[in-house]
Amino acid sequence: MTRRSEQRDGRGKRRRRGHLEDERPLVRRVGGRSRRVRVVYVACEGESTEPDYLEYLNERYGDTGSTPFRIQPIYRKNGMLPSETVEAVSEIAAEDEAWALFDRDEHHDILKAVKGAAAGNVDLAFSHPSFDLWLLLHFQAFGGTQSGSSKLVIEKLRQTDAAFKDYGKRGDKSIEAARRDALERNQDNAVARARGLVKSCPHGSCAPGRAVTDPVDRDAGTRSPQQWAARSGHAPDCPLLVRDPSTDVWRLLVSLGIHPTTR
Ligand SMILES: [Zn+2]
Structure with a gap:
């Protein structure tokens, strides 16, 4: 069931809320206090791995932090192009918090996607070559340019943890049960390694400590695509x-309070 509503934000301004396909209440009791649930819309290029991963974040961490959250994954059968993720989340999230999660792969519309995200205050979780790199970093460090190919990343991922032994075989790129457990056990390492890739970027002036993880106000003024993509710390x-290689997914975890801010 889809719901659309309006409500006033902290400044008394009327805000148009997104379509949330979830009927659970948006206020939860945490530590004896009522807390408003933070709703974050995340559009995914992929149709399986990323939505599953986001549901895992909801399930494991949605109620555990000081600010409860609920991610609304947005995806389509057969996936979306990067620029389509930005368009989809801009429309569906209305004025709620919005992220777009997409890969380098060999897409030709990455810069169009970033431009749209910067113009619409949609935060970015870009992975180069792909989201699979983020999964791999849970288990091992990884370096070396991949030019958009995920082949080596997936090969290594299959060798790391038994739960991922058949990852990508017969189309199984889901993130369920044992895979969720394996990711959870190694999450801190993934964040540290992803930050390490920013630090070791060949550009030389990139620093994970400069990454921005504050929630984005959709009404904020727009910045250049270059400034927007620098929220990653690059x-x-x-x-x-x-x-190449790099992944910004760690910033989503810090932003949601799943992982502490590290400077
Ligand atoms: Zn860089």
């Missing part, structure tokens, strides 16, 4: 397409 003049 320098504004570090071209997105040569951040």
Whole structure:
């Protein structure tokens, strides 16, 4: 069931809320106090792995932190292009918090996607070559340019943890049960390694400590695509397409309070 509503934000301004396909209450009791649930819309390029991963974050961490959250994954059968993720989340989230999660792969519309995200205050979780890199970093460090190919990343991922032994075989790229447990056990390592990739970026001026993880106000003024892509900690003049390998997914975890802010 889809719901659309309006409500006033902290400044008394009327805010148009997104379509939330979830009927659970948006206020929860945490530590004896009523807390408003933070709703975050995340559009995914992929149709299986990323939505499953986001549901895992909801299930394991949605109620555990000081600010409860609920991610609304947005995806389509057969996936979306990067620029389509930005368009979809801009429409569905209305003025609620919005992220777009997409891969380098060999797409030709990455810069269009970033431009749209910057113009619409949609935060980015970009992975180069792919989201599979984020999964791999839970288990081992990884370096070396991949030019958009995930082949080596997936091969290594299959060798790391038994739960991922058949990852990607017969189309099984789901993140369920044992895979969720394996990720949870190694999450801190994944964040540290992803930050390490920012630090070791060949550009030379990229620093994970400069990454921005504050929730984005959709009404905020717009910035240049370069400034927007620098929320990752990479320098504004570090071209997105040569951040190889890299993944910004760790910023979503810090933003949601799943992982502590590290400076
Ligand atoms: Zn860089």
